[in-house]
Amino acid sequence: MNRFAELLDRLSFEPSRNNKLRLMTDYFRSTPDPERGYALAALTGALGFQHAKPGLIRALISERVDPTLFYMSYDYVGDLSETVALLWPEPAATAAGAGHNRPPLALSEVVTTLATSGKLDLPRILARWLDALDEIGRWALLKLITGSLRVGVSARLAKTAVGDIGGKQPNEIEEVWHGLSPPYIDLFAWVEGREARPEATDPAPFRPPMLAHPIEEADLAVLNPEDFSAEWKWDGIRMQVVAGHDATGKRVLRMFSRTGEENTHAFPDLAEALAHLPAQDFAIDGELLILREGRVQPFSILQQRLNRKAVSAKHMADFPAHVRAYDLLSLNGEDFRPFAFCDRRKRLEAFVAECNEPRLDLSPIVPFKSWEDLAAARADPASAGAEADAAAVEGIMLKRVDSIYVPGRPKGPWYKWKRDPFNVDAVMMYAQRGHGKRSSFYSDYTFGCWREGENGEELVPIGKAYSGITDEELAQLDRYVRNHTINRFGPVREVEYSRDKGLVLEIAFEGINWSSRHKSGVALRFPRINRIRWDKPAKDADRIEVLEGLLRQRESA
Amino acid sequence: MRASDLLKTTPAGLYCAAGDFHIDPLRPVKRALITHGHSDHARAGHESVLATRETLAIMGVRCGPDFAGATQAAAYGERIGIDGLTVSFHPAGHVLGSAQICVEAKGLRVVISGDYKRARDPTCAPFELVPCDVFISEATFGLPVFRHPDAAHEIARLIDSCRLFPERAHLVGAYSLGKAQRIMALLREAGWQRPIYIHGTMEKLTRFYEREGIDLGEVIRVTGPERPKLGGEVVICPPSALQELWSRRFPEPVPAFASGWMRVRARARQRGVELPLVISDHADWDELCETILATGCSELWVTHGEEDALVHWASGQGLAARPLHLIGYGEEEVEACEPAIPSDEADPALI
Structure with missing residues (x-):
């Protein structure tokens, strides 16, 4: 438990992805089975026990600490698990003599005990464990049992770290992952080259998806339009739907995100409908969308469905989930991935037609003869067949008709050609220091547009961006921030901005939505810095009405 | 009475x-x-x-x-x-x-x-x-x-991090009087034999400790051109220097801070600390x-x-x-009558 706690502690403070990877790989290399396997399960969210409630933890501490001191401490620290971890009284030194004969608490003991013990035993067991651990150990244990690790590690990143032990790609881990279970002895044995690859016995395994490279218009000149098929690029969520039957003949249906995280539980309505499709087993690659009266809803609507922990019947009825299929990876025991795209497409069309399921449809092919045709479709999807769904189109997907389905992002077979981003000129208002290589640089900028305020023209923040600039530009902006600071709030600096003074940043973004959470009433998607407008006076930056107009224009389309 | x-x-x-x-x-x-x-x-x-x-x-x-x-x-x-x-x-x-x-x-x-x-x-x-x-x-x-762990344990974490990230400079924020020298002495006790690098503002007090007979091993004042070469080394500096331009030319620095405040995670995060060392x-x-x-x-x-x-x-x-509600204490970091930072260490943007 101690080593796992130290790992979580370091991860929680480490902002860089690569350094997180190294911390995990180092841990997996140097920690024996089964401890590392349970740690992997904790990091990937694969531990199945019932999580403890905050009330239980409060009750335990109130038996041990003066309530006034607890209240003052909680008020100061601000996080229940952390407060309790810090406050927990160490068992008296004299009594500890007996405890010293015991081996230190192991993560495996925690996991196996929690899986088998009843709810009534939990307070007593938990108290005994907290007595046996140090502060970091207690913190990690409380985070683990309440189910909120929050150390900034995705399941994918943890699997990547395991792969790094033996030079395996994360996709190779994904291929076998869903047939495995904690503590993953067979996985580590394979990665370390001691045993053969574990057999995938999962009836509904995840298949690492194929991804596309962005294309520039200049690239098109050397490509032949006849080699490619085009589809709309939908502004939803990539989703893989896999179905099969387990050993007892029971139907298993799973839905996976692009990174292989299972999210079936979030879409019971969709899962229910798709479980009845007429096939022994299948794997569909498609886009998760919200459809109302046959119209694809913009991403902001989809987000409202995603942001729920528990889904109510009303919520499901208000936000009906739907899969728009663009590939068929397997059907009835046959793996289609080695087939050419055009062959898979024929099979997909036949399969979707046979299913006749309202929640499943085909992503249509966009017909074109020349790149000019396609550029026109991309510029105006509504007139090129997307019609009412045009607002949910974020570009064009290009797939070579002869391309087989390869996991990862191979160069050449698939391209994405996004619609041109929107631009807005905004004024820098705040800057925040970055992390890792950018630590000590003011690299995250909040910017605003003009609007009519109570005391005349004022800037209202519309977003935050930290990418799009070169290292040289970063240094220039950092110098600008340091020379124009008017206020400091911890790591944040407020810079000078007024009608006469201020720095204009040209911000590019992919989309825009109404937002009740933002003061400006709008939220930008993927904002980044396109150009630094050293030349442009602050008063000539855009007004908020420009963005509002853009939104209305899209709504009326 | x-x-x-x-x-x-x-x-x-x-x-x-x-x-x-x-x-x-x-x-x-x-x-x-x-x-x-x-x-x-x-x-x-x-x-x-x-x-x-x-x-x-x-x-x-x-x-x-x-x-x-x-x-x-x-x-x-x-x-x-x-x-x-x-x-x-x-x-x-x-x-x-x-x-x-x-x-x-x-x-x-x-x-x-x-x-x-x-x-x-x-x-x-x-x-x-x-x-x-x-x-x-x-x-x-x-x-x-606030219950401070054994300082030797925290020093072991610092040394462990230097081993795991040998290409990154480990910048340890510490008060110039007392804390900085204690860390040096603890590093020596833990077997750290590499030179220990210090920020210029710490030199006088560190040399004073040495004259008082406290063995701190080889302590070197960091100079500008050396900074990019200090991957895997321990560099002790005033806490404020972690956020200044001074810290920039070190190779991908790991910002550490030795203080009792580091016991509370939010305090460490607010300061952008990646390796909090609870040493008070x-x-x-x-x-x-x-x-x-x-x-x-x-x-x-x-x-x-x-x-x-x-x-x-x-x-x-x-x-x-x-x-007693006495105010004005507890701000060791404010080095009131400290001489100005020598010019090669200063942040040109702040002058």
């Missing part, structure tokens, strides 16, 4: 009318008794200063030889008469030369702790328990969430409680820090406890 007749709080700090002296005064006074050399306790400009030899020397290093009109050195345990009172200085274990001050008047014994700790520190004399009637304690870490020169909650009881005092005054919780606890122990 009651303690409240002997000592009063004034805008300049704690004042003893019977002896006409202030303890750790915040503004220039006629006669100052000073517990230790941190800038929030030891300020320049007093007519006369009574302190330990080391504290006087530290004030000289920090503020120049003319920091006071007259000075008098007090040896630990020496009984010094002032206008019918007896004062004595006793080790506080906080930094080199730090002292508790004991004031005795007509059978009443009051001990002013100054800042203190009970944990071992290879760079200064250990805390000495002085039995008393009234104990005037600090409470910097006066909440039960102050008593933690358990040490505060244990010390207060061990002095046998019947009355507790709390000078600065998280007074409320400690007063609440002491009242529950049957002590007459009250907070």
Whole structure:
């Protein structure tokens, strides 16, 4: 438990992805089975026990600490698990003599005990464990049992770290992952080259998806339009739907995100409908969308469905989930991935037609003869067949008709050609220091547009961006921030901005939505810095009405 | 005599009318008794200063030889008469030369702790328990969430990180007086044999510690051109330097900070610290409680820090406890009379 706690502690403070990877790989290399396997399960969210409630933890501490001191401490620290971890009284030194004969608490003991013990035993067991651990150990244990690790590690990143032990790609881990279970002895044995690859016995395994490279218009000149098929690029969520039957003949249906995280539980309505499709087993690659009266809803609507922990019947009825299929990876025991795209497409069309399921449809092919045709479709999807769904189109997907389905992002077979981003000129208002290589640089900028305020023209923040600039530009902006600071709030600096003074940043973004959470009433998607407008006076930056107009224009389309 | 007749709080700090002296005064006074050399306790400009030899020397290093009109050195345990009172200085274990001050008047014994700790520190004399009637304690870490781990364990984490990230410079923010040198000494005890690099503002005090016979091994002041080559090395700097341009030319720095505040995660995150090291020169909650009881005092005054919780606890122990609400202490980081940062270290954008 101690080593796992130290790992979580370091991860929680480490902002860089690569350094997180190294911390995990180092841990997996140097920690024996089964401890590392349970740690992997904790990091990937694969531990199945019932999580403890905050009330239980409060009750335990109130038996041990003066309530006034607890209240003052909680008020100061601000996080229940952390407060309790810090406050927990160490068992008296004299009594500890007996405890010293015991081996230190192991993560495996925690996991196996929690899986088998009843709810009534939990307070007593938990108290005994907290007595046996140090502060970091207690913190990690409380985070683990309440189910909120929050150390900034995705399941994918943890699997990547395991792969790094033996030079395996994360996709190779994904291929076998869903047939495995904690503590993953067979996985580590394979990665370390001691045993053969574990057999995938999962009836509904995840298949690492194929991804596309962005294309520039200049690239098109050397490509032949006849080699490619085009589809709309939908502004939803990539989703893989896999179905099969387990050993007892029971139907298993799973839905996976692009990174292989299972999210079936979030879409019971969709899962229910798709479980009845007429096939022994299948794997569909498609886009998760919200459809109302046959119209694809913009991403902001989809987000409202995603942001729920528990889904109510009303919520499901208000936000009906739907899969728009663009590939068929397997059907009835046959793996289609080695087939050419055009062959898979024929099979997909036949399969979707046979299913006749309202929640499943085909992503249509966009017909074109020349790149000019396609550029026109991309510029105006509504007139090129997307019609009412045009607002949910974020570009064009290009797939070579002869391309087989390869996991990862191979160069050449698939391209994405996004619609041109929107631009807005905004004024820098705040800057925040970055992390890792950018630590000590003011690299995250909040910017605003003009609007009519109570005391005349004022800037209202519309977003935050930290990418799009070169290292040289970063240094220039950092110098600008340091020379124009008017206020400091911890790591944040407020810079000078007024009608006469201020720095204009040209911000590019992919989309825009109404937002009740933002003061400006709008939220930008993927904002980044396109150009630094050293030349442009602050008063000539855009007004908020420009963005509002853009939104209305899209709504009326 | 009651303690409240002997000592009063004034805008300049704690004042003893019977002896006409202030303890750790915040503004220039006629006669100052000073517990230790941190800038929030030891300020320049007093007519006369009574302190330990080391504290006087530290004030000289920090503020120049003319920091006071007259000075008098007090040896630990020496009984010094002032206008019918007896004062004595006793080790506080906080930094080199730090002292508790004991004031005795007509059978009443009051001990002013100054800042203190009970944990071992290879760079200064250990805390000495002085039995008393009234104990005037600090409470910097006066909440039960503050329990400092063994400093050796934290140093081991630092060394471990240097091993895991040998290409990254490990910048350890630490107060220039006491903490920085304690870390160097602890690194040596843990077997760290590489040179230890320091920020220019730490050099004078570090060399002073060395002259006082404290072995810190090879300590090198960082120069500009060297910075990019210090991957895997330990560089100790004032906490504020972690956020300045100074830190930039080091290879992908790991910002570390050695302080009792690092016990609380949010405090570490607010400062952008990636490797928090819980190493403190102050008593933690358990040490505060244990010390207060061990002095046998019947009355507790709390000078600065998280007074409320400690007063609440002491009242529950049957002590007459009250907070003094002294302000102006606990800001060791503000190095008031420190010379300006040498120009090659300065942030050009800030000048």
